[in-house]
Amino acid sequence: MTAGTTRGPDIGSLLPTYLLRLGDDALILSQRMSQWYARAPRLEDDIALLNMALDYLGHARALLTMAGEREGRGRDEDSLAFLRPESDFVNAQLMELPNGDFGRTIARLTAVAIWHLALYEGLAQSADEALSAFAQKAVIECRYHAEYANLWLQRLAGGTSESARRMQAGIDYVWPFAGELFCADDTVAGLAEAGVVPDPAGLERRWLSAVTPLLRGHGLSCPAVSAGPAPGRSGRHLESFTPLIAEMQHLHRAHPGATW
C-alpha cells in the first residue's frame, strides 16, 4: 500500500487466505478425529466421534470450495485438499494434535467446539453473504459438539481418580495450542475492519469467559492462554502432521483423476 492512499483493506486478496485457514482447520480436524474409527472405547462413542468428524468434513468442503472460487486460480476442494504440500496447509496446530487418549480428545474437542461457537456466531453476521450463510448452518452442528464435550468433561472430571487425572492431563496438554486461534495478523485485522469476520480480541474474550467457568465448574484447573505465535497459519506443523497428510493424500495422488 503506498503512502497517502485511503483505500481500505483489499478484501479480495485477504478473504481466500482466511477461508483456507478455516477450511484447513476443519479438514485436518476431520482427518485426525477419523482416526478414532474402530478404536473408540465404546461403540456409541465411536459413532459419535465419527459423526462429528463428518460434520467437520462438511465444513471443510464448503470452506475450501469457497476459498478456491474466491482465489480464482482454478483450484477446487479436491485439489486444495489432496494436492497441496504440507507447508501450504494453514490450519492451526491445535487441529492436527494427535488424538491421544479419550480425555485428551475431549479436551481438544472442548477447546475447538467453544471456539467454533464464538467464531461461527460472529461469522453469521458477516458482510459476506456466502460466509454468513455457511456459518449460520455450521454453528448448529457445533452446538452438538459442545454438548457432547461438556457431558464427557463432567463425567471424566467427576468420575474416578484416573479419569480425572487423564482429563486434567488432556487439558494441560491441549490448552497451550489454543492461543494460535486468536492470532490477529494483517489478514484477520483487515477482514475484521471490513466487517467480514468478527474482531479477534472479542473472540478471545468470549472463548475465555466460556471455558474458564466451564472447566472450574467441573473441578478442573484452567491453564492460562493468550494469543500467541501462529506457526500453523504460516504452514509450520508438528512432526505428526506428515503421516496424517500422507494418509489423507496418497490415494488421490496415486490415481489422479479417478472417480468412484
Add this chain to the structure above:
Amino acid sequence: MSDQERAPAREPLWEVFIRSRRGLSHVHVGSVRAADGELALLSARDLYTRRAEGVSLWVVRSSDIHASDPDDKDMLFEPSLSKPYRHAGYYAIPEGLGHL
C-alpha cells in the same frame, strides 16, 4: 481369575423411542447402553437419527418398562375379541332417535 470375576459391570440398557416429523406418537426403534439418561439421549441421537428420522427422542431404562407376558396373551386380549356386545357398533339405533 475367571472371566466372570473380571468382567466390569455393564452399563444399563435403555429403550429408544422416536417421533418422526409426520408422526403423532413416539415409536420404539431399538436400544442403547449408557451410564445415564443424558448420555443415552446423545447415543440414541447418534445411532438412530442418522437419516433424519425424527424430531423428538425418548429414552427409558429398560428395567422401568413393565411388559405383558407373551404367555398371557390369551388371558389379556382374547375376551375383547369374542364379545362384540362391548362395542357401540353392535347396537342398532332405534328409528326416530337420530344420533346418539
